[in-house]
Amino acid sequence: MTAPTTAAAGQQPQPQPPLAAGSARGLLDRVLRMRELAILVVLAVMLVATQIDNTSFLSEQGIKDLLLNATILVLVAVGEAVVVITGNVDLSVGSVLGVTAFAAGDLLKHGGNPVLSVALAVVLGAALGAFNGVLVGVGQVPSLVVTLGTLYIIRALDSIWVGSREITASLLPSGYKTFGHDGVSAVPYLALVAAVVLIAVGYFLRDYRSGRECYALGSHAQAAALAGVPVRRRVLAAFVLCGALAGLAGALYLARFSYADAGTGNGYELTVVSAVVVGGVGFTGGSGSVHGAALGALLLTSINSVLPAIGVSSVWVEAIDGILLLLAISVDRVMALRIAGLLRSRARQARTGTNG
Amino acid sequence: MNEPGPDLAVPVLALEGVSKSFGAVRALRSVSLSLYAGEAHALAGENGAGKSTLIKVLAGVHRPDEGAVLLDGSVVEFGGPAAARDAGVAVIYQEPTLFPDLSVAENIFMGRQPRRSFGRVDHRAVREAVAALFRRLGVAMDPERPARGLSIADQQLVEIAKALSFDARVLIMDEPTAALTGSEVARLFAVVRALREQGAAVLFISHRLSEVFELCQRVTTLRDGALVAAEPLAGLTEADLVRRMVGRTLDSLYPKQETEVGAVALDVSRLTREGVFTDVSFQVRSGEIVGLAGLVGAGRSEVARAVFGIDRFDAGQVAVGGRRLRPGSPSLAMAAGLALVPEDRRAQGLIMQMSVERNIGLADLKAATTAGFVSRRTERDRAVDWAAKLQVKYARLSDLVGTLSGGNQQKVVLAKWLATGPRVLIVDEPTRGIDVGTKAEVHRLLSQLAADGVAVLMISSDLPEILGMADRVLVMREGRIAAEISRADATEQTVVAAATGATAGSAR
Numbered sequence: 008m009t010a011p012t013t014a015a016a017g018q019q020p021q022p023q024p025p026l027a028a029g030s031a032r033g034l035l036d037r038v039l040r041m042r043e044l045a046i047l048v049v050l051a052v053m054l055v056a057t058q059i060d061n062t063s064f065l066s067e068q069g070i071k072d073l074l075l076n077a078t079i080l081v082l083v084a085v086g087e088a089v090v091v092i093t094g095n096v097d098l099s100v101g102s103v104l105g106v107t108a109f110a111a112g113d114l115l116k117h118g119g120n121p122v123l124s125v126a127l128a129v130v131l132g133a134a135l136g137a138f139n140g141v142l143v144g145v146g147q148v149p150s151l152v153v154t155l156g157t158l159y160i161i162r163a164l165d166s167i168w169v170g171s172r173e174i175t176a177s178l179l180p181s182g183y184k185t186f187g188h189d190g191v192s193a194v195p196y197l198a199l200v201a202a203v204v205l206i207a208v209g210y211f212l213r214d215y216r217s218g219r220e221c222y223a224l225g226s227h228a229q230a231a232a233l234a235g236v237p238v239r240r241r242v243l244a245a246f247v248l249c250g251a252l253a254g255l256a257g258a259l260y261l262a263r264f265s266y267a268d269a270g271t272g273n274g275y276e277l278t279v280v281s282a283v284v285v286g287g288v289g290f291t292g293g294s295g296s297v298h299g300a301a302l303g304a305l306l307l308t309s310i311n312s313v314l315p316a317i318g319v320s321s322v323w324v325e326a327i328d329g330i331l332l333l334l335a336i337s338v339d340r341v342m343a344l345r346i347a348g349l350l351r352s353r354a355r356q357a358r359t360g361t362n363g
Numbered sequence: 364m365n366e367p368g369p370d371l372a373v374p375v376l377a378l379e380g381v382s383k384s385f386g387a388v389r390a391l392r393s394v395s396l397s398l399y400a401g402e403a404h405a406l407a408g409e410n411g412a413g414k415s416t417l418i419k420v421l422a423g424v425h426r427p428d429e430g431a432v433l434l435d436g437s438v439v440e441f442g443g444p445a446a447a448r449d450a451g452v453a454v455i456y457q458e459p460t461l462f463p464d465l466s467v468a469e470n471i472f473m474g475r476q477p478r479r480s481f482g483r484v485d486h487r488a489v490r491e492a493v494a495a496l497f498r499r500l501g502v503a504m505d506p507e508r509p510a511r512g513l514s515i516a517d518q519q520l521v522e523i524a525k526a527l528s529f530d531a532r533v534l535i536m537d538e539p540t541a542a543l544t545g546s547e548v549a550r551l552f553a554v555v556r557a558l559r560e561q562g563a564a565v566l567f568i569s570h571r572l573s574e575v576f577e578l579c580q581r582v583t584t585l586r587d588g589a590l591v592a593a594e595p596l597a598g599l600t601e602a603d604l605v606r607r608m609v610g611r612t613l614d615s616l617y618p619k620q621e622t623e624v625g626a627v628a629l630d631v632s633r634l635t636r637e638g639v640f641t642d643v644s645f646q647v648r649s650g651e652i653v654g655l656a657g658l659v660g661a662g663r664s665e666v667a668r669a670v671f672g673i674d675r676f677d678a679g680q681v682a683v684g685g686r687r688l689r690p691g692s693p694s695l696a697m698a699a700g701l702a703l704v705p706e707d708r709r710a711q712g713l714i715m716q717m718s719v720e721r722n723i724g725l726a727d728l729k730a731a732t733t734a735g736f737v738s739r740r741t742e743r744d745r746a747v748d749w750a751a752k753l754q755v756k757y758a759r760l761s762d763l764v765g766t767l768s769g770g771n772q773q774k775v776v777l778a779k780w781l782a783t784g785p786r787v788l789i790v791d792e793p794t795r796g797i798d799v800g801t802k803a804e805v806h807r808l809l810s811q812l813a814a815d816g817v818a819v820l821m822i823s824s825d826l827p828e829i830l831g832m833a834d835r836v837l838v839m840r841e842g843r844i845a846a847e848i849s850r851a852d853a854t855e856q857t858v859v860a861a862a863t864g865a866t867a868g869s870a871r
């Protein structure tokens with residue numbers, strides 16, 4: 008029955024045993040981790056150098072400030088990373104953060120429950136995210152266009168609603184403000200919230216089918232549809248998550264700074280996107296991790312704190328952010344080429360077996 | 364070959380009177396088809412006959428305009444590919460559809476990963492299942508490597524592993540063997556036969572008719588979207604099948620002309636790329652067709668890419684018409700008269716979002732350019748010309764290339780490069796996915812080009828094509844040229860022996 012009828016098939020070579028599953032395991036993982044490691048090293052060097060220059064920099068309060076500064080950006084960057092992994096982008100996060108911060112403040116001002124006001128910010132953010140998600144996922148409009156539109160629309164509606172009003176510290180309950188400033192020794196409560204979110208989202212992306220499907224559809228949307236991935240539903244969910252996290256970040260922003268007005272969060276989307284890209288989340292989708300994005304956020308905000316501490320004018324901050332961004336992209340490019348080379352020689356070794 | 368009679372009771376999966384149109388194109392017209400457990404069914408037809416469309420209807424990708432899909436005798440409506448898959452239908456699509464950023468193992472199990480407690484993906488189980496699958500298929504590939512950068516053949520192997528990774532009741536394969544050589548095909552067929560004997564229904568498409576006869580028991584033939592015949596294969600000849608497909612008989616599949624062999628046009632000497640190929644030297648003279656054979660992964664396409672300047676190389680040199688080429692520059696290679704029809708048309712050959720017309724014109728914009736402006740008129744005329752020569756089937760020249768059938772896309776790639784009028788033409792799998800009728804036409808064209816003095820280097824996994832067309836056969840094995848065989852001495856035995864490293868004696 009199995010007798011091959013062609014001569015070509017009659018003398019197939021002995022099958023080479025595939026590489027043992029463990030030998031080359033996790034090349035992808037390793038590369039990702041390398042990126043995260045690199046950011047950590049840069050971060051450590053930077054902080055230690057600053058500490059040597061200015062010994063009060065890494066005091067308990069100093070560390071707390073660093074973490075507090077990073078918290079908001081980490082939260083938004085995690086949501087953004089999920090959207091970017093699906094091959095989209097959400098430019099409306101700054102506007103969402105602004106409007107949710109004010110909404111939470113407005114509720115608190117009228118004596119609302121703090122928990123309820125955080126929930127309101129999250130739900131409002133999720134709803135705005137859903138609006139983006141429906142347009143992108145179901146309407147098939149490119150996310151860049153959709154969210155550029157909603158960036159302006161939400162900002163405009165926010166301005167009309169808020170006018171020249173502002174939420175100031177005196178209008179907020181003191182418990183809310185304490186929550187925004189205090190913490191467990193050097194670790195602020197806000198950072199704990201961000202850490203929990205980060206771990207949960209990272210875990211979801213790595214260990215759940217729907218998380219893996221986000222990578223799949225960012226990598227090749229058409230193939231994902233053929234593999235039975237519910238593409239529209241996943242895209243919608245990514246935008247909802249991103250909006251909800253921007254909303255949460257809005258509420259925490261209010262707690263941290265005790266201030267919100269019509270301009271809150273203006274231009275924030277660019278910082279967020281930089282953090283995500285610096286953190287190694289590929290802009291074409293399908294690669295990277297939320298941990299990387301969080302580290303990217305930590306790096307950017309730390310630079311913000313380091314420069315004044317060593318007496319560099321803060322006007323340099325943006326230029327340095329930009330340089331980091333370009334650097335990150337160049338490193339990605341070089342790495343991609345090197346990995347391609349590595350894979351080629353590996354594949355050859357695998358094929359020719361040990362005698363190759 | 365013992366033929367398990369089909370279970371006459373109920374087909375596992377069937378189509379009844381299915382029609383499907385894309386705008387003005389009627390891809391399927393009232394087609395019926397029945398797949399029985401334990402039977403391998405072939406689907407034959409020219410490029411654009413509607414085979415892939417039929418498969419996508421079965422797979423839940425397309426919803427039929429008319430007619431119905433029947434599962435175990437009752438009408439079903441697959442809401443999407445996932446629904447068909449959950450019903451036990453495994454599909455290998457014509458174009459590999461992998462996720463470049465994800466590992467091979469993840470590609471295979473996407474959406475179906477084994478899970479442990481709390482619904483978490485069991486990464487370890489995924490890895491082990493893939494390793495076992497690869498062992499069964501004899502594939503030497505690291506399951507943890509990313510899918511990016513896999514050759515077309517390796518991509519097809521991953522697609523095959525994907526389809527075999529769950530207990531399918533129906534296995535549908537749209538040209539799975541198009542880029543594979545004999546030994547991989549034999550291995551695939553062995554696995555498919557085992558599945559069929561366990562009661563799976565199989566639907567198989569291939570333009571290599573010998574494979575159809577080797578694997579299948581029944582055949583359904585389509586022409587222009589309509590059913591021509593559905594019959595047992597026993598008793599049919601290849602010629603019968605060709606007649607049903609194209610509506611006429613073919614004179615010869617390999618219309619090789621005797622040509623005048625001239626001066627050396629392409630001279631490759633001691634070309635080496637670390638870990639990919641070593642010390643590759645050969646010459647192609649004008650008027651000559653040189654075949655480059657070898658197993659998948661022997662390094663044939665890699666050599667072609669390096670010669671053309673797409674990939675760099677570590678040592679050696681390439682000369683065209685006696686002039687040394689600067690390495691790493693495809694545009695200089697083109698200027699020197701070199702053309703490469705690449706293996707992977709999706710990634711390297713075509714711009715899917717552009718029209719047929721513009722794609723054909725792309726490689727030779729200069730010819731249609733006056734004072735810096737591209738003349739759409741000239742571009743169009745040339746496109747019409749070449750599309751007609753290669754019998755490309757399209758509705759309008761302005762159609763996006765992405766909507767053409769697989770074989771017709773391949774013809775557009777060929778047209779694009781032939782339009783440049785090269786001195787040296789390297790074709791990598793020139794007839795991959797092309798139907799027999801047009802295959803003969805492409806062969807005639809290559810032969811004609813050689814007669815006109817073009818030097819042709821033809822890489823092909825289709826051994827009869829190499830034997831039928833080449834004046835000389837170079838055989839690569841593990842990145843080296845293992846043998847050079849003259850036309851007179853080239854037989855299946857000698858070429859396969861050289862490609863696998865077996866001695867010619869043991870091949871008999």
Ligand SMILES: Nc1ncnc2c1ncn2[C@@H]1O[C@H](COP(=O)(O)OP(=O)(O)OP(=O)(O)O)[C@@H](O)[C@H]1O
Pocket residue numbers: 385388389390408409410411412413414415416417457756757766767768769770771796798
């Ligand atoms: N998405 C689409 N949009 C428009 N036309 C399409 C689409 N898909 C297929 N067609 C058309 O339908 C017809 C049948 O295509 P199909 O891919 O089924 O052919 P095929 O028999 O598989 O050919 P091949 O052997 O070349 O793969 C072709 O004319 C093709 O151009």
Ligand SMILES: [Mg+2]
Pocket residue numbers: 414415416457537768769770
């Ligand atoms: Mg097809």
